[in-house]
Amino acid sequence: MSTRLAHSAGGFIRSIQMSSEDVVLLVEGVGDRAFYSGVAREALPNVLTRVVTTAELQGFTKASGKPALIDTFKQLKKSGVLKTSLAGGPTKTFVVILDKDIDDRRRRKLRSPHVVYTVHYNVENHIFEAADVAKAVSCACSLDLEAVASALGHQEQWRRSIGRDWAEWTAYCYAVHRNSVGVQGYGRDKSMFHPRAGDPIDSATQQTIVSHATLIDANFPRYLRTARRVIAEVLARDAHDLVFNGKWYVPWLAHLADRAANGAPYPKASAAHFRACALATINYASAVLAEVVRRIRTAVHGTAAGPAAAPSANSP
Known part of the structure; x- marks a missing residue:
């Protein structure tokens, strides 16, 4: 097991600040990592990206899955480190990727340029739509x-x-x-x-x-x-x-x-x-994934431009 699973919240943030990656995508489950790694390569071909699962976020929350991601997002936002750097070094950007479920119908979607939702109910819909x-x-x-x-x-x-x-x-x-x-x-x-x-x-x-x-x-x-x-x-x-x-x-x-x-x-x-x-x-260049790719690309490049880009990260 990776030693980074034992990091405190502060230790995890510092590890990201000192890492070579420019963008960190936070995803719900271990099974999501491969899919979003592929999407990131298509959406951000010239950006060093790391995909982190909730299993690596133990210092932030005792929850798991989607509640863990929401808790982590709120703590990162409260601490002001959704965009962070160490001693004037390169800026690191966090983007949280959540399954939509029916949060749109329940009016429970988080509104932030650092949050991206699946287009469909969850990531599995996208996987089995895009797969052969x-x-x-x-x-x-x-x-x-x-x-x-x-x-x-x-x-x-x-x-x-x-x-x-x-x-x-x-x-x-x-x-x-x-x-x-x-x-x-x-x-x-x-x-x-x-x-x-x-x-x-x-x-x-x-x-x-x-x-x-x-x-x-x-x-x-x-x-x-x-x-x-x-x-x-x-x-x-x-x-x-x-x-x-x-x-x-x-x-x-x-x-x-x-x-x-x-x-x-x-x-x-x-x-x-x-x-x-x-x-x-x-x-991952398939047309059926174009909107997923666009949302992640917009979230990353939009956050670099500041809060004005927020609506495009969560288009309905």
């Missing part, structure tokens, strides 16, 4: 590439069909989190309404889950009706990734592997393995 899904599944499960490609069909149509198939589950999760109902939703790694990816909704299970949420909050049926309208609207714009948890693509990747294998044995892949294989196929 057939190659990723073929790699993760040691399957014939042509068989996977045939089972997949058109990748973008495949992704959109998933959004439609799990629209009711997405609406339920949206209603839960938009209104802070105390039950599980977006935090689940797959739909609770469907036995497996590709299966129809189990109506009895759905009714039980919705009834439980209604016991917790009697207004839940009204929340759910509103959520269904929201999901229908984003689906009509082919924009389901705005409200669809990107981690939910993983069970669909497993479903795709099963179809491609057609009964033949193959090694099952974990979520981490699917993700790693997907990352290995990404072209």
